[in-house]
Amino acid sequence: MTSVLLTALDRVLPADRITSDPDVLRALSSDEAEWAPVGAATAAVRARAESEVQAAVRVAAELGTPIVARGAGTGLSGGANAVDGCLLLDLSRMNAVVQINPDDLTCVVQPGVVNNDLKAAVAEHGLWYPPDPASAPWSTIGGNTATNAGGLCCLKYGVTRDYVLGLRAVVGGPAGYGTAVWLGRRTAKGVAGYDIAGLMVGSEGTLGVITEITLRLRPAPVGVPRTIVGAFTTLVDAGRAVALVTRLGLTPSALELLDRTCLNAARDWKNLDVEADAAVLLLARVDTPGDSGEAEAAAVADAFERSGALWAALSTDDVEAEALFEARRLAYPALERLGPVLTEDICVPRSKVPDMLAAIERIAAEHRVQIATIAHAGDGNLHPLMLSEPGDDAARIRAQQAFEQMLDAAIGFGGTVTAEHGVGLLKRGGLRRELDPGSLLLQQAIKDALDPRHLFNPGKVL
Amino acid sequence: MTSVLLTALDRVLPADRITSDPDVLRALSSDEAEWAPVGAATAAVRARAESEVQAAVRVAAELGTPIVARGAGTGLSGGANAVDGCLLLDLSRMNAVVQINPDDLTCVVQPGVVNNDLKAAVAEHGLWYPPDPASAPWSTIGGNTATNAGGLCCLKYGVTRDYVLGLRAVVGGPAGYGTAVWLGRRTAKGVAGYDIAGLMVGSEGTLGVITEITLRLRPAPVGVPRTIVGAFTTLVDAGRAVALVTRLGLTPSALELLDRTCLNAARDWKNLDVEADAAVLLLARVDTPGDSGEAEAAAVADAFERSGALWAALSTDDVEAEALFEARRLAYPALERLGPVLTEDICVPRSKVPDMLAAIERIAAEHRVQIATIAHAGDGNLHPLMLSEPGDDAARIRAQQAFEQMLDAAIGFGGTVTAEHGVGLLKRGGLRRELDPGSLLLQQAIKDALDPRHLFNPGKVL
Known part of the structure; x- marks a missing residue:
């Protein structure tokens, strides 16, 4: 049966831009957010030009059809998930x-x-x-x-x-x-x-x-950045090192935290030559060139040591340093291979990083949730990942409870429920708890003013 | 005669916060924009706390009175100018x-x-x-x-x-x-x-x-920045030097342009020890510490020379360097002492700086307007200043025509009518010419959504 939407799209767009193939729709209907609801899309348009996006939006508006735009679908909050009856607008082919x-x-x-x-x-x-x-x-x-x-x-x-x-x-x-x-x-x-x-x-x-x-x-940056690695016994020690780096006015170009679970998962997946001889690693990069960069890197290593690192070292081996950052980048997909991963994206004022890391451990223990933690620690942006076995519903519910409690803890420390992943579907409750009620009214007023019929990605964010 | 507004304010605010003294109102009724219309305010509230701002806004809203907030009144676009019948809200005492x-x-x-x-x-x-x-x-x-x-x-x-x-x-x-x-x-x-x-x-x-x-x-920045001075025969040569600095990937912490008129005005006012042996100066600052900073400063000086500078030099004298930057900062008030100054605040893509400087000279000549030019040249942000004699109406009109034509030229180069001074009253026409008509509709929708009664600084910006 051809839907009204498909017929209308067919009139204004080349046929190869439109699909209602169930497999294709399914593939385009969700991002990588775990356990976020996915609706049933009616059709997808794979646009190749702005004029095609315009045509698709006009048709959808005429029919009152919601429009969900998407790129690669790598989001982690459900922002690109289909809503029932929607038109999916795939922009990945507009890639010039x-x-x-x-x-x-x-x-x-x-x-x-x-x-x-x-x-x-x-x-x-x-x-x-x-x-x-x-x-x-x-x-x-x-x-x-x-x-x-x-x-x-x-x-x-x-x-x-x-x-x-x-x-x-x-x-x-x-x-x-x-x-x-x-x-x-x-x-x-x-x-x-x-x-x-x-x-x-x-x-x-x-x-x-x-x-x-x-x-x-x-x-383009000049020169090769310096990498400083610090090994810590506990998350909280590593958090203290992060706070000290900030307090000392040091500005590395990256300051990442990675725990043993993340490191091992990435290593096992990609045969990376990295060792996990400590519970938590901090990886810092200093890209200031010349003598100043050397001094800055030494100061970062010193801050790690003063905060209780087992050891801290300037990596003299670029291959090893690159492998560690590769492990950091691959940690999320590496863990995702092993089972459902619920991803936090909280951010706290930098001085609260140790407290927030302690709260994460406490909440995980309380709800008997296994966590792995990666973090853009220097920004106060923490990604505790809640791991569970596929199909274990009780574990899922415990993870979801821990997830919400971590959001509340972040809000309590003056932080935010999302630093960089977006609200999507998963953080809507947290958003309401975080924002001033007056601010929520302004948010809604802006949505109503710019999208009065609520056709653009309805039910997301607000 | 006590106005309804004053009576209502008196009920909710301490008496010393409220004034309707004509001299005080006059002093609080305009910023430093030349020839921008100034309305007649009814009263002013000099608030000392957020709760007092709330009380004043509530009273104004009840009476349908427009509200014009202001700080020090140093604006250059008329954004803080009174509108007829308004309540002025002076926030300069909330200074903690x-x-x-x-x-x-x-x-x-x-x-x-x-x-x-x-x-x-x-x-x-x-x-x-x-x-x-x-x-x-x-x-x-x-x-x-x-x-x-x-x-x-x-x-x-x-x-x-x-x-x-x-x-x-x-x-x-x-x-x-x-x-x-x-x-x-x-x-x-x-x-x-x-x-x-x-x-x-x-x-x-x-x-x-x-x-x-x-x-x-x-x-806080470490170390003392290096200053590089370049002297040029023409504005356009200096513009070419700016474009070259960008193209070479150099990132000075300041790259300012100052013509002889500006330099002399500042020198004469404050007895600064600066010489104007060229028509145009470029002042660059490099704050990268150590060897890298030295190399960067040398590269900036070299770029100046390659672009036709009469001379370019790293200042080895901090007092001289500071005097030059002081002259830059004081150029505007120094010129304002001498007569009405109409200030542009256009910004063009960096590669268009030479073309825009040429256009400024052409337009000024065409309208027989005397200009002095200062610029945050490295950002493409140019401030040609149109000078005239007090009371010379014909000169005023020619300056205003040149002003609008420079806005059009900036728009033509892919630029904007205001980089940092704001739209206020003086750039409303330019704003309408610059923005996409659809974008203007969105701007208006946001204003209507957040201030449906148009009480906050009405008639400004849009």
């Missing part, structure tokens, strides 16, 4: 790097460009796009923008938001559903009107569909 | 630094804190608040936030927006006029809901009144 402007330190890309592909493209011009979520080999710039993705180097170089100068989007509301608009600027600075481009960043597809992004770039 | 958190690299301030006072307060803790508009000795953090102020060091360290983590504001609309809300976060990262704190930054008091700001800080 439209322009690279070395003289302006900017580039223009379509949303489906994969993060690492962009990095490679701009590197050829001596340029660098810093944001580096662990999903960088797979995730798209559109998805990174929609969730305001972070990564390892945020500590020194900021998040996606800090690189988005402007964007094009297909929006609704006052401009009419299906209108394509340019938002933001192409210049280093600019304050012409409200920062709606900034508002779109991190809005998880709930205010419109991003079709092009203008990004700020940096000159 | 509420908290400094060295362990979290954050601080919390009231809006009336003067930028340089904050810098001094955090320096005592080994910390640094980078945004440095030339008005830093007088302008307030609240005003800096409302306009998303920039400054000299934006080039490397970003603008006010990059330092605002969260804020408190007294808002209207869905939460009810007079509601105080907390927006944003206290953590290094965070994506919990729409970035309304970011939306408030640069909204020029049109969406609510900011009553407290939580700022990110940096560790």
Whole structure:
């Protein structure tokens, strides 16, 4: 049976852009969030141009069909999950790097460009796009923008938001559903009107569909960064080292925490040559060139030792250092292979990192949940991962309870329920507990103003 | 005659907070924008606490009175100018630094804190608040936030927006006029809901009144920066040097342009020991420490020479270097002493700096307008200043025509009509010409959603 939606899409789009094949729809209907509800989509459009996104949004609006946009589907909060009866808008084929402007330190890309592909493209011009979520080999710039993705180097170089100068989007509301608009600027600075481009960043597809992004770039880094490794007996000791690094005014380009469970999972999966002789490792990178970088690296190692590290060392072996960072990046998929993983993404003020790590251990013990912890520790952004056996419902429920309690603990420390993964479906309760009630009303007012019919990714975030 | 507004304010606020003295009202009714219309205010409230701001906003809302908030009044676009019948809300007495958190690299301030006072307060803790508009000795953090102020060091360290983590504001609309809300976060990262704190930054008091700001800080810089001075025969040569510095991937912490008119005005006013032996100077600062900084400074000097500088030199004399930067900071008030100054604040993509400088000279000649030019040249942010004699109406009209034409030229180069001063009253026409019509509709929808009665600084920005 051909649905009304398919017929209407067929009238305005080439046939090969539209699908209602159940297997394809299933593959496009969820991201990587564990246990987030997935609705039944009616159709998918795999757009190749902004005009096709406009056509699809117009058709959906005419029929009152919800629109769920997606990139690579690597999200961890359910933000890209289908809602019942929706049109899935797959943007992964809009993957052109439209322009690279070395003289302006900017580039223009379509949303489906994969993060690492962009990095490679701009590197050829001596340029660098810093944001580096662990999903960088797979995730798209559109998805990174929609969730305001972070990564390892945020500590020194900021998040996606800090690189988005402007964007094009297909929006609704006052401009009419299906209108394509340019938002933001192409210049280093600019304050012409409200920062709606900034508002779109991190809005998880709930205010419109991003079709092009203008990004700020940096000159390629010079020299080889130094890696400092510290081994600790407990999470809390490692947390103290992180707090001390901040207090001393040191700014490594990454300061990552990785526990033995994560390290072993990555090692076993990819035969990485890394050893786990301690419960917790801290990995720091210092990219300041020259003498200053050497001094900074030594100060980081010293801070590790003063905080009770079993040992701390400057890695003199680039292969070993790279293997450790590779283990960090692969920890999540490596654990996911072994069973369902519920991922936290809390962030606390830096001084509260030791307290939050202690709270995580306490909550996990209380609910008898096995956890593995990775963290962008230098930012206070912690990712305790709750592991369970496939099909163990009791374990799932305990993990979900621990998950919510960790959100509350983070809020209690002045933190947030999501640093970089987004609210999606999994953090909606936490969001309501975190935000000031007045702020929630403003959020809702903005949604109502820009998407009055609630067609863009309804039920997500708010 | 006591107005209804005064009577109502008197009921809810201590008497010494309220004034309708014509001289005081006049002093509080405008910022430093030349030739921007100034309305007649009915009363002013000099608030000392958020609760007093709430009370004043509630009273104004009951009576349908427009509310114009202000800090030090150093704005250059008329954003803080009174509108007829308004209540002026002076926040300069809410000037407490509420908290400094060295362990979290954050601080919390009231809006009336003067930028340089904050810098001094955090320096005592080994910390640094980078945004440095030339008005830093007088302008307030609240005003800096409302306009998303920039400054000299934006080039490397970003603008006010990059330092605002969260804020408190007294808002209207869905939460009810007079509601105080907390927006944003206290953590290094965070994506919990729409970035309304970011939306408030640069909204020029049109969406609510900011009553407290939580700022990110940096560790204090180490070592003494190096200053490189380049002397050029023409603006366009200097522009070429700026473009080359960018293309070479050099990142000075400041890259300022200053023409002879500006330099002389500052020198004559403050007896600064600076010489103007060339038409245009470029001042660069490199704060990278150690050997790398030395190499970077040499590369900047080399780029100046390759672009046709008469001479380029690393300043070995800190006193001389500081005098030059002092001249840069004082250029605007020094010129303002001599007569009306109409200030541009355009920004173009960096590669277009030479073209834009050429266009400025052409437009000034065409309209027979005397210009002086200062620029945050490294950001592409140019401030041609149009000078005229007091009372010369024909000159005023020619300057205003040149002003609008420069805005159009900037838009034509892919630039913006305002980089850091805000839209206020003077750039409303330019804003409409710059923004996509669809984007303007979204801007208006956001204003309508958050301030449905248009009580907050009506007629500004949009």
